[in-house]
Amino acid sequence: GCGPGEPIARNLRETGCVVTGIDAAPEMIEIAKxxxxxxxxxxxxxxxxxxNATFDGLLAWDSFFHLSPDDQRLMFPIFRRHAAAGAALMFTSGPSFGEAIGTFEGERLYHASLDATEYRQLLDSNGFDVLDHVIEDPECGRHTVWLGRLRR
Structure with missing residues (x-):
């Protein structure tokens, strides 16, 4: 989810974007508000x-990869349903297929990723072209980043 909105919501708003944030944790939404x-x-x-709305941009940064592989697969039609024609979709994933348990602030944290070929197939079959895919980007804290655009 969007978490507390910092720093991404701030950066988006500073460039003139209208922001809608979604998170399953009510406490994160209260902080963001x-x-x-x-x-x-x-x-x-x-x-x-x-x-029941579409958006020019969809962002799932540090959230999507906490879903199971099956749930990740099911997200692509949801992305499509919320994407306006030509919308950008950016998300982070793991660098390769697998599941791992990490820790964050002392808590166990689940991570999962599909492989790049499957992400490309899911994007394509849901109407998105891959514009960029950077594995463990050193400029983004070693995140693996996907950027797609919904075909018009």
Whole structure:
């Protein structure tokens, strides 16, 4: 989810974007509302998202890879349903297929990733062209980043 909105919501808003953030944790949404009261913040599980709206950009940064491989596969039609014609989709994944348990602030944290070929197939079959794919980008904290655009 969007978490507390910092720093991504701030950066997007500074460039003139209208921000809608989704997180399953009500406490994260409350923090985001306090920091950015003029943005839209919604408590929801991304796997069940149905906003009856489309957006010019969709971002799943440090959130999507916490879903199981099966749930990740099911997210691509949800991305498609919420993407306006020509919309950008950016998400982070693992560098290769697998599952891992890490830690964050002393808590166990699940991570999963499909392989690059499957992500490309899922993007294509849901109407997205891959514009870029950078594995463990040194300029982004070694995140593996995908950028797609919905075909018009």
């Amino acid at each position: 306090g920091c950015f009261p003029d943005a839209t913040w919604l408590v929801s599980d991304m796997r069940a998202l149905n906003l």
